[in-house]
Amino acid sequence: MANYANPEVLVSTDWVKDNLDKPGIKLVEIDVDTKAYDAGHIPGAVGFNWQTQLQDQVRRDIIGKEAFEKLVGGAGVSPKDTVILYGDNNNWFAAYGFWLFKIYGHKDVRLMNGGRVKWLNEKDKPLTTDPPKIAPTQYTVTETHLELRAMLPEVMDISKTAKANLVDVRSPDEFSGKVIAPPGMTETAQRGGHIPGAKSVPWSTAVQQDGTFKSADELQAIYFQQKGVDRKKPTVAYCRIGERSSHTWFVLKYLLGLDNVKNYDGSWTEYGNVVAAPIEKG
């Protein structure tokens, strides 16, 4: 049986429970439902709001270096800390946070396997509404890794040349163009469909019923054999706004160990709005 390429990036809920309050370990909750943290969180965890704290509030972009330093320093994180991320919806935005921490060069970032719902449903795991005690730090970013991010021109080029895998991780109905976005979502696009040449591999194919990731063998079979992702080529994952694709980016880069994997966070809400961009439906 194969192992994950980088097993150290995943921790179990039991591991987190055993390491609560340990110095050098910082818990961060990031949810799709921004009210979930306030309803109850793991003792000591800080909560980041993906809408107001991880996005630039003026232009459409991830937060810049200074804003990241201010955010994580304000959360009491030091560059040498082990940061454990978790969240709702199978860690969608926790994976997005993981991607952001990696872009800004944080060395030791991990995801809690199974996310918030696994913790919630385990009887021995405590939740609290008490705010964490935070000692702010002066966090300095010393390196950035923008090679983890795909921008529109590169995606257009890949679509034309097929020199990289394009993986669309949205639901089948979004891929086919039957719907533009899942119901109730405010961020949307002018057109439905997918980027020409993209393969449909919904993010959820990577997880088991309990929300934890499938085994390395299963993941290899899904992405490489069944869905035809060419492991020799670079890969770009996209979704609607870049959070579900962060989840797949994490799987491909860290669990399956592909060298060159990028998250296209502009995703369908950028591509599906671009005038004259080619679109495939069905």
Add this chain to the structure above:
Amino acid sequence: MNHQTRVYNDVFEMLPSEENPSPIVRINRLNPSPEFQLYAKLEWLNPFGSVKDRAAWAMLRELEEKGEVGNGRGLVEPTSGNTGISLAAMAKARGYHMRAVVPNKIPLEKKVLLKIAGAELDVVNDALCPAPGLGDGSINIAKSHAKAQAKKYAMPNQYENEQNVLAHVRTTGPEIWRQTEGKVTHLFVSLGTCGTVSGTSKFLKGKNPDIKVVAVQPTEGHDVPGLRNVSQLGVSRLFDSSLVDDILEVEFRLAYTRALELCQEEGLLAGPSSGLIYEGAREIILRDKKGFGVMIFPDNIFKYTSNMMKHIPGLATGNEA
């Protein structure tokens, strides 16, 4: 209390029981077969307005008996509306606070009614992208409140609480058996938490194993509040397939058109889930021809005027001077 004169000391005495059953009314103009007697059990005539009065009362009484509410400890419950309205009204009348966690997609009327009944409201966005094993967003948020603030909240959890089934074993089942003088051959219900189907079926099949229990569900991607398609049933621990003979899938828009027919042809102001159940009953009557059926109509149309406007052309226009 006196069920003859209908004079009561408090609203709780009005709750349904074998001695004080919710009425069953024969369907006349909309029954497709003269050889099949079809009755509707009007659950909106329960004091808090829906079939959920039964489960809410059973769950609340159990918490009271175990001493799990009171002294500042109230309730938190995930609900698509009816359970929350019943629970909130009951809880407030007994001096407990109540927090209701609801999916965003439930009708505005239900959200406002929950607040009128005294519930604090949490609205969550449930309909994201299909995800395995996640459970339902409102259930997870309610569980979070209950776990993080155990001193403040008890969570009845209608999706897992056996009292939700037992309420129907104790009341709905015996009521139907008595009201039909044991002649019932078919029971028509919808699926939500599955308390109604499991409890009523358990009782009736105990009396007569040949009774056919037909569960009607809306098509996937539906917009019928309170109901679940089988693909969504994973969230309920109360579904027992051995207690159901047929599961019919009905195009969800028919819930609205059939509800309108019930209102206009039978004078029964039934809500969309009742419309769906009636359509299921109609299909089975055309198949089985003979029998004695009872449909459990969960609630009336009053909470669904905005949904009706969405799905019935004409209702949304001509309403202004």
